[in-house]
Amino acid sequence: MTRRLLGYGESAVLLECADLAEALSLVAPARALPAVTEVVPGARTLLLRLSAPLTAADRERLLGLPGSPPADGSGEVHRITVVYDGDDLADVAELTGLTPEEVVAAHTGQTWTVGFCGFAPGFGYLFGEHDRLRVPRRRTPRTRVPAGAVGLADAWTGAYPRSGPGGWQLIGRTDVALWDLRRQPPAVFQPGGRVRFEVAGP
Amino acid sequence: MTSPAPSPGTGQLLVEQPGPLALLQDLGRPGQAHLGVSPSGAADRSAHRLANRLVGNPEDAVTIEVTLGGLVLRAGATTFVAVTGAPTQLRLSGRLTGSHCTLALRPGDRLAVEPPARGLRSYVAVRGGLLAPAVLGSCSRDVLSGLGPDPLRAGDVLAVGHAAGPLPDTDVAPTGPPPPTLRLLPGPRRDWFDDDAWPRLLGTGWTVATELDRVAVRLQGPRLERRVRSELPSEGLVRGAVQVPASGAPLIFLADHPVTGGYPVIAVLTERSCDAAAQLRPGDTVRFHA
Numbered sequence: 001m002t003r004r005l006l007g008y009g010e011s012a013v014l015l016e017c018a019d020l021a022e023a024l025s026l027v028a029p030a031r032a033l034p035a036v037t038e039v040v041p042g043a044r045t046l047l048l049r050l051s052a053p054l055t056a057a058d059r060e061r062l063l064g065l066p067g068s069p070p071a072d073g074s075g076e077v078h079r080i081t082v083v084y085d086g087d088d089l090a091d092v093a094e095l096t097g098l099t100p101e102e103v104v105a106a107h108t109g110q111t112w113t114v115g116f117c118g119f120a121p122g123f124g125y126l127f128g129e130h131d132r133l134r135v136p137r138r139r140t141p142r143t144r145v146p147a148g149a150v151g152l153a154d155a156w157t158g159a160y161p162r163s164g165p166g167g168w169q170l171i172g173r174t175d176v177a178l179w180d181l182r183r184q185p186p187a188v189f190q191p192g193g194r195v196r197f198e199v200a201g202p
Numbered sequence: 203m204t205s206p207a208p209s210p211g212t213g214q215l216l217v218e219q220p221g222p223l224a225l226l227q228d229l230g231r232p233g234q235a236h237l238g239v240s241p242s243g244a245a246d247r248s249a250h251r252l253a254n255r256l257v258g259n260p261e262d263a264v265t266i267e268v269t270l271g272g273l274v275l276r277a278g279a280t281t282f283v284a285v286t287g288a289p290t291q292l293r294l295s296g297r298l299t300g301s302h303c304t305l306a307l308r309p310g311d312r313l314a315v316e317p318p319a320r321g322l323r324s325y326v327a328v329r330g331g332l333l334a335p336a337v338l339g340s341c342s343r344d345v346l347s348g349l350g351p352d353p354l355r356a357g358d359v360l361a362v363g364h365a366a367g368p369l370p371d372t373d374v375a376p377t378g379p380p381p382p383t384l385r386l387l388p389g390p391r392r393d394w395f396d397d398d399a400w401p402r403l404l405g406t407g408w409t410v411a412t413e414l415d416r417v418a419v420r421l422q423g424p425r426l427e428r429r430v431r432s433e434l435p436s437e438g439l440v441r442g443a444v445q446v447p448a449s450g451a452p453l454i455f456l457a458d459h460p461v462t463g464g465y466p467v468i469a470v471l472t473e474r475s476c477d478a479a480a481q482l483r484p485g486d487t488v489r490f491h492a
Contacts, residue, residue, distance in 0.1 A: 006390035006391075007387060007388060007389075007390065007470075008389065008390050008440060008443075008467075008470055009387055009389075009440055009442055009443070009470030009471070009472070010387070010470075010472055010473055011440070011473070012438075012440050014390040014437065014438070016390075037232070037233070038232065038233050038235060040235040040236075040438035040461060040462070041438075042435065042436050042437035042438050042462055043435030043436045043437065044435050044437075045435075045437040045438065046438075047437065047438025047439075047440070049232070049440075116236075116436075116462070117235070117236055117237060117238035117461065118235070118238050118436055118438075118460060118461040118462025118463075119238060119436075119460055119461065119462060120238055120346075120347060120460070121237055121238045121239045121347050121349065122237065122238055123238045124238070125436065154435075181337060181338075181349075185237065186237060186338075187237045187238065190236060190237070191236055
């Protein structure tokens with residue numbers, strides 16, 4: 001799929017890319033454009049907030065620039081302990097053709113990277129190293145997901161920083177404070193951050 | 203009869219009654235999307251700015267965003283105040299007066315904002331601005347995430363800052379009638395909808411649903427049908443985005459919209475029309491034009 005620039009009102013454009021990796025590779029070049037005040041990544045897009053219209057040269061650059069190769073994965077890896085007793089663990093096992101134990105092993109056995117944040121403060125969409133845990137969202141979203149719930153949707157994993165509605169498949173819960181205004185930065189999950197999940201000890 | 207509330211001191215305002223919903227707002231906390239935090243800020247930004255100008259404040263000073271009137275304040279010291287947004291009557295120590303002008307309150311004066319006959323939100327600016335703890339650089343209350351100062355309650359005492367600039371030469375800013383229609387630009391996912399959707403969006407008198415808040419105005423009317431049935435991968439949202447969730451009923455995102463969303467955006471309101479959308483109330487009929 002070729003990249004497209006889609007109009008998004010008077011003060012923004014949406015840059016649609018082939019996939020998340022391409023989108024993330026264009027964050028820095030997009031941010032460097034003088035007219036761009038903020039870049040908001042999505043699953044395969046970048047929303048660019050603008051202080052002025054993009055010039056033709058800006059547009060050409062965004063559409064033509066080869067994405068820069070992904071970062072080599074340096075930097076701290078956050079370790080998140082999880083109690084794997086989620087209400088949907090059995091459903092996820094069935095959907096993936098794995099046993100519940102194999103689901104846990106697949107979740108803890110790979111390094112996850114925060115692709116982007118959205119939905120709520122501190123909520124990160126994390127992508128992994130393989131597709132074995134790809135599952136659809138719940139048919140009916142829950143009106144209340146407990147704070148700390150760890151879930152799966154599409155090929156993402158994520159955790160809910162506070163309770164609220166949610167449609168992801170819940171496989172466990174964590175005690176880690178994913179959002180804390182007293183901390184700098186307040187969010188544990190930030191774009192580009194790497195994460196490994198661990199089975200919580202007794 | 204309860205004992206009288208303590209009088210506010212100098213540089214303070216006492217909230218005697220908050221009305222249905224009174225929130226502190228400024229121009230928000232943009233630039234925090236990487237934390238999943240919405241820009242927030244006053245829902246009707248031009249009304250917020252005007253209120254501040256009328257009392258000689260910088261435009262980003264903190265105001266009180268009042269929903270459907272009901273707010274009653276008591277002044278601790280001589281204070282200049284302006285109320286903008288939905289045109290409404292005010293009672294200044296019992297005396298009826300109008301909004302959209304600069305008022306002088308003497309110590310002990312009581313100011314009551316009547317519920318507006320049309321429109322939804324009023325902005326109360328106090329010369330010097332209101333002081334409150336900032337969260338991520340803003341005193342705006344984001345009702346989606348709960349960030350920012352709590353909604354005002356009876357008995358709250360608000361601290362007032364020191365005035366900076368001069369009072370304006372003109373102390374009246376008459377307001378005209380609201381625009382008959384809201385202006386739209388095509389949204390990034392207009393091509394996700396069938397050929398009837400855009401004419402239907404522009405040709406319908408939509409009814410504003412009861413379930414509205416600072417996150418979104420929900421509209422009732424004919425379904426907007428999709429051409430593309432697959433799920434939309436989450437993508438960034440902006441204020442004024444007209445999104446169509448699974449139900450087919452469009453909604454207009456306001457100041458506290460989530461950072462990303464998974465349903466297609468068929469259109470986007472212009473900035474000025476976003477401010478007008480912030481004044482829609484349940485039961486209103488709204489029409490769009492391109």
